[in-house]
Amino acid sequence: MVIIEVFFISIFLSFIYEGIIRKVAARMQNRIGPPIWQPILDFIKLLSKERFEVQNSNFSLVSFLSIISVIGLITIVFMFPFVGILNFNWDFILLIYLLVFSTACFILVGFSFPSPYPLIGSTREIILLLAYDFPLMIIILFFGINYQSIQFIPNNLILSFPLLFVSFLFITQAKVGLPPFNISEADQEIAASFLTECSGFELAMFNLAKSLKIFVMVSLTTIFFFNPPNIPMFFLTSLFVLFIGILLRVILARFRIDQGFKFLWIFLLPLIFIDIIKVII
Amino acid sequence: MHDLMIPFGPAHPALPEPVYLKLFLEGEEIQDVDFSVGYNHKGIEKSLEEMDYIKSIFMAGRVCGICSSAHSTCYTQTVEKLLNIEIPNRARLIRTSIFELERLHSHLLWLGMFGHEMGFDTLFMLSFREREYVLDSLELITGKRVVHDINTIGGVRRDVSQETMSKVLKNLDILKDKVEHLQNLVEKDPIIKKRTVGIGKLDKKDVERLCLVGPVARASGIPYDIRKTDRYLAYDDLGFKIVVENDGDNFARTLVRIKEMLESIRLVKLAIKSIKPGIIKNKVVMNFPVDEAISRVEAPRGELIYYVKSNGSNKPARVKIRTPTYANILCLNKILVGHTLADVPVSLESLDPCLCCTDRLTVVRNGKEEIIKLEDLHGHH
Numbered sequence: 001m002v003i004i005e006v007f008f009i010s011i012f013l014s015f016i017y018e019g020i021i022r023k024v025a026a027r028m029q030n031r032i033g034p035p036i037w038q039p040i041l042d043f044i045k046l047l048s049k050e051r052f053e054v055q056n057s058n059f060s061l062v063s064f065l066s067i068i069s070v071i072g073l074i075t076i077v078f079m080f081p082f083v084g085i086l087n088f089n090w091d092f093i094l095l096i097y098l099l100v101f102s103t104a105c106f107i108l109v110g111f112s113f114p115s116p117y118p119l120i121g122s123t124r125e126i127i128l129l130l131a132y133d134f135p136l137m138i139i140i141l142f143f144g145i146n147y148q149s150i151q152f153i154p155n156n157l158i159l160s161f162p163l164l165f166v167s168f169l170f171i172t173q174a175k176v177g178l179p180p181f182n183i184s185e186a187d188q189e190i191a192a193s194f195l196t197e198c199s200g201f202e203l204a205m206f207n208l209a210k211s212l213k214i215f216v217m218v219s220l221t222t223i224f225f226f227n228p229p230n231i232p233m234f235f236l237t238s239l240f241v242l243f244i245g246i247l248l249r250v251i252l253a254r255f256r257i258d259q260g261f262k263f264l265w266i267f268l269l270p271l272i273f274i275d276i277i278k279v280i281i
Numbered sequence: 282m283h284d285l286m287i288p289f290g291p292a293h294p295a296l297p298e299p300v301y302l303k304l305f306l307e308g309e310e311i312q313d314v315d316f317s318v319g320y321n322h323k324g325i326e327k328s329l330e331e332m333d334y335i336k337s338i339f340m341a342g343r344v345c346g347i348c349s350s351a352h353s354t355c356y357t358q359t360v361e362k363l364l365n366i367e368i369p370n371r372a373r374l375i376r377t378s379i380f381e382l383e384r385l386h387s388h389l390l391w392l393g394m395f396g397h398e399m400g401f402d403t404l405f406m407l408s409f410r411e412r413e414y415v416l417d418s419l420e421l422i423t424g425k426r427v428v429h430d431i432n433t434i435g436g437v438r439r440d441v442s443q444e445t446m447s448k449v450l451k452n453l454d455i456l457k458d459k460v461e462h463l464q465n466l467v468e469k470d471p472i473i474k475k476r477t478v479g480i481g482k483l484d485k486k487d488v489e490r491l492c493l494v495g496p497v498a499r500a501s502g503i504p505y506d507i508r509k510t511d512r513y514l515a516y517d518d519l520g521f522k523i524v525v526e527n528d529g530d531n532f533a534r535t536l537v538r539i540k541e542m543l544e545s546i547r548l549v550k551l552a553i554k555s556i557k558p559g560i561i562k563n564k565v566v567m568n569f570p571v572d573e574a575i576s577r578v579e580a581p582r583g584e585l586i587y588y589v590k591s592n593g594s595n596k597p598a599r600v601k602i603r604t605p606t607y608a609n610i611l612c613l614n615k616i617l618v619g620h621t622l623a624d625v626p627v628s629l630e631s632l633d634p635c636l637c638c639t640d641r642l643t644v645v646r647n648g649k650e651e652i653i654k655l656e657d658l659h660g661h662h
Contacts, residue, residue, distance in 0.1 A: 028403070029402065029403050029406035029407070030406060030407070030410055031406060116285055116286070116287050116288075117287075119285070120285075120287070120309075120622065179400055179401075179402075180400075180472060182400060183623070186400060186623065187294045187295075188294055188295040188397065188398050188400065188626040189295065189622055189623055189625065189626055190287075190622070191293065191294055250402075250403050251403065252401075252472055253396070253399045253400055253401035253404075253470065253472040253473055253476060254399055254400025254401070254472075254476075254623075255472065255475070255476075256475075256476065256621060256623045256624070257309065257621070257623065258621075259472075259475055259476075
């Protein structure tokens, strides 16, 4: 019963987070923007649309991936401290696996279609994955070695690891595909990237997976660096983190893939190492 | 041999206009570009020939939605040359201010699109917000926001009241601050610089060889501006300065357009302030000689040429339009090849292409050019 509740609550919250992003970004850009519940309406509308099976594509794989990517991301929610369905030592390893898994689903979607836009989108996502996953894994493994389980992370780690927090924010942007790292989803260059050929149910599920990714990454940032004691504080803090993400989305232009890679490795990796070495010494 | 061919258009999120670019890639690098138009041919030159001179001015204004007044001014100017008439000074100044306001709105629209192509939607929203000041001013003067229709043979159709002028001047004062803010934003943003500096480079020789016009030529260090060379309208009296940059890359083209906006604001202010009471339209005897005339203006995108041939009747016998994008599109290969796919929308947008103006149609069947008549088109339905 709890599992089903968490399932629906996390889906609902991810839609609301997506709605908040759209609304706040719109207000920052001096627009009115859609209502906060717009992603839910989009989702329901997409479900009612026709499923268009593309010729020469691996369509059953796409349908499968669309469901699996959502489930994989919700599994991460099960590990959060106050949810606590999955709590065991060294669950950081599972966390790393599930985070890569959600991205891998998107990459496979791109390779399932014969169109060049999804192909390029997937290639870019692989390069980007290489760029942001290395710093991300270092951070998660560092927490893993220090605290053994997500449940045991102490409060307000941001005070001891401010540089890790800054790098984690940028990695979050890259992971969820928001500017300046929406390189693999650059609609001006490669249309809708890996989702170009998707429609109906599959598109709805992948959109849900994208929103869930935002929800999961924002919540992870909150847990890692603030770990608030109760649920209301958790939401307040994650809204603050979300706000920083929206700010980055609004004030930055998109990197080229090589520039994004350089930024994540040459700029962020030293920052991460400074904070880690501080602890080791 | 190329790895991959990417179709860029005719319907693509980066370009609202129908153009088909074939990009041949190796990895992410562009190896070759092929370009084709012809998806949106309106046959506007032919329809200009089927209207009398007064009506065809309105048709000329509808060649392009963004540089509407450039087209109608150029056409009117050509017809006036044909008739050998002068326009009153007040009309000349009103035309100049509309012309420059239109350049302002075109450049602001371009800046927004340019930001959008880089994934910088905030710049898009900001410059479209500032563009409203220009559109409001245009509405105050002409009564319309986009297609202005203020020109007529021998002068302008609407007078400007003192009240309108002061409102427009007030709008321009606000706009100047806003444009300076945008300039500051573009010049200091590190990612915009990273995405544009050194990309799509055109040096002086390329520009001369390919006969490029407008801001593209001026960004490569060539001070070529019809406002200076032809001295049409009131530009000579207003003391117009050419904006030139030397780098020839996407960033230089951005800077040229932004600085031109500031220059345009100055020109409009000066033009409006120096408007003196008087008539706005000379009386014209529509007695067309059998002759031909050609005239140029500096449209927001560059040199715009109109050629009109008269056979003595009240309709032009032939009208030929050379739009600026038609000249500029030649450098596509030069600015795209060797850069990555991510630079394609940015470089393409840096030309400020108006691809519907560029649309030409030649039907080739069995290796022979064929002329399609109106009856043939009806026959296909």
